[in-house]
Amino acid sequence: MKDIRCYVNPLITRLQGYKTIMLIAICTLSALHPVLLSGQAMVDPANAIKELKEGYLIIRFPTYKSKVDTLHAMASRATDPKNKARIDKELQQTIEERDTLFADYIEAFKTRYSFSKVAYIFDYDAHDLNTAHYYNLEGESIAVADLSEGPLFYVFFERTEEDALDALVVYNRNMKKVPKPFPNDFMRGGINILFLKISDKKFPSWRVGKMNKRFNDFYIAVQ
Numbered sequence: 001m002k003d004i005r006c007y008v009n010p011l012i013t014r015l016q017g018y019k020t021i022m023l024i025a026i027c028t029l030s031a032l033h034p035v036l037l038s039g040q041a042m043v044d045p046a047n048a049i050k051e052l053k054e055g056y057l058i059i060r061f062p063t064y065k066s067k068v069d070t071l072h073a074m075a076s077r078a079t080d081p082k083n084k085a086r087i088d089k090e091l092q093q094t095i096e097e098r099d100t101l102f103a104d105y106i107e108a109f110k111t112r113y114s115f116s117k118v119a120y121i122f123d124y125d126a127h128d129l130n131t132a133h134y135y136n137l138e139g140e141s142i143a144v145a146d147l148s149e150g151p152l153f154y155v156f157f158e159r160t161e162e163d164a165l166d167a168l169v170v171y172n173r174n175m176k177k178v179p180k181p182f183p184n185d186f187m188r189g190g191i192n193i194l195f196l197k198i199s200d201k202k203f204p205s206w207r208v209g210k211m212n213k214r215f216n217d218f219y220i221a222v223q
Contacts, residue, residue, distance in 0.1 A: 043172055045182035046155075046222040052116050053219055055151030057153040058134065059105065059120040062157050064098050108208035119147065155177070160185050168207065183214035186214050
């Protein structure tokens, strides 16, 4: 019968080899861990609300530019009077919707928002935020260099990820959505719309007022 050591010794050697490989893998992952965390650049809600208080909330206004340009082109090519009239009507409705939304929200931020400074850009100009044209609520141009001195946050007209509901959504300077419990996703719908229908208050005014209150409440809560 062979000595049992001839079986045991190779097994021990193999296990020691596996152990060495595992230690190397663990050390490698430990070294990479800080890099992975920094790459994720997690947004802290408490810090975000404090930064917003000292900085700018920048509204990205929708302009429906693609739709307006397309309708303009269709109207210029239309030869049938009825078809041209239909296109012109849709074009006018789109422009009125755009201009009303802009005017109502400018007024709402002037009268119902005080948590931070406010500026705005147009969506067609927002592909590069470093070269976009920024304006204050009076429509006066603001230099990018002046804005960059403090924290910047952006509010987009878009839809929620969960329910695809119309909402105002807040992002930080790195275009990362500020997570809960930071106040976000200021949605339209439900009992709020029913209340507004029987009052004289416009929805943008109510929505911006709600945003201002929730920002202030959260800011006080994290002090």
